[in-house]
Amino acid sequence: MSVLRPQDQLPGLNAATILLVGTDDALLQQLADAMLKEDCASTLKVHLAQSLPLPSNVNRPRIDLIVFVVNLHSKYSLQNVEESLHHVDATFFLGKVGFLATGAGQDNHCSIHRNTVLRLAHTYRSPLFFCDLEVEGFRATMAQRLVRMLQICAGHVPGVSALNLLSLMRSSENPFLEDV
């Protein structure tokens, strides 16, 4: 199957898997390392991919959270993410997908306007994070947030589900966005 579905497989025991999709390999690798350094009760697995669809011949665990990384300096990464989004099933977007925009700190290098990414995240009703992955401190904070989110999406936190988290995060957004 070329389309990713959230409930395709049975969950592993105490395992949580995140899939990072993006064109900048180096940044993804650094983020993955930062996430693995976090101490967490469940076993973390981080998968990296340039684009979807993923090759089907590999045996992989159930994916609990997908984060699409867009680099604001390169339009190519946005086009890549937009194409990959077609290979994700609609039920994934109930709290198990997030967007991460990096590179907003250096405004002169940006070829994509922030609003483009905001609109993309709004169309897919998923949370959007802005984080400069090249800065060590921001990367570590982002890794912490992603690990917490991953634990919730994998169901390891009692009382909170992915859909709960999504509706909680959405209420703090700009009310003007709802009109669009």
Added chain:
Amino acid sequence: MLLDDITLIVEISLSALIYRILLMRLLELIPPSADQSRGQAFSLISYDLITSVPSKQPTIQIMDSYTAPESTPRQSASSRVKDYFIGATPLQKRLESARKLTSFVPTPSRRKIPQCSQLQEDAELQKVAFLLHKQWSLYSLTPLYKFSYTNLKEYSKLLSAFIAAEKQKGLAVEVGEDFNIKVIFSALLGMKGTQRDPEAFLVQILSKSQLPSENGEGKVLWTGWFCCIFGDSLLETVSEDFTCLPLFLANGAETNTAIIGTWFQKTFDCYFSPLAISAFNLSWMAAMWTACKMDRYMATTEFLWSVPCSPQSLDISYAIHPEDAKALWDSVHKTPGEVTQEEVDLFMDCLYSHFYRHFKIHLSATRLVRVSTSVASAHTDGKIKILCHKYLVGVLAYLTELAIFQIE
């Protein structure tokens, strides 16, 4: 793979057949759902371009024009206030504009194509000619407090004294007045978009000739000018003591720019900051300038990209024949008189995909650094060179918008 500053120069002439192929391939790629969501989100902010020059014949006097027109800044201020809701103080207007900015769409998705301005007289063309073909460094400037166009002579004297004092700092004091430089402030008439824009003015540093027998004022060492074109959004929110001239262009030695900047900051309580142009804005400029109608193309349309790779960055330069670029733009362009975000994206995507077909390099993953057309040429560090006098006001209007955006 070691790359020592390789510049890859490509000259491609696009034929009409290739455009059609490119467009068809691109239209397949754009998913229809994304289009609709984008379409709903746009809010129109359109500029009213006033194409006719004000009826009084503007004369641009470069030297000693202290008979500056007394009409403009003071009287128009009172009529300006009447246009808006009664009783709004500048502070309230400022809060209103700050609130607008935090809402969803701060940048316009459509802009008017710069119109050909009507500076037809040769005399005016000559006087504006010194602004063309020079490389200007861009700065954005906050509004000047208590600046008056009638005191230009005084300002010249004060600034000359300041510059002389700065230059003599650390050197032995020389006996007698030996200032061999002279500073001249003059008003640049006609450099405005609407009637409400404040007058542009020019500052020049000239070297005085040593020999009394020599005629003339000597060489121009440094030129700087302040202007505001269609600065409505800033003019609304500022009180009457302030003069808004958000765009500052400087040509000459960096040290002089720094000294003059310090003097202005001390005297008028303003703040200069260098205006960098992002790759996003450069692609807008490329599209808008290619859209301008020109009789004769003086320069090829050229783009320069910088590829981020280690150890040294690679520069890719892509030159297109200007008529081909115009033909490509015409096939992309739909709404007459306006440029939309989608058209800009499609124009750039055509160029990227054409390049990819030939060289298998994704230009969209690189950073646009320089755009050069027959109208003007801009570099991301904030350097601009204007080549065509007809679209001077149009180019400055966009730069003013960027400067205002940086100030706010």
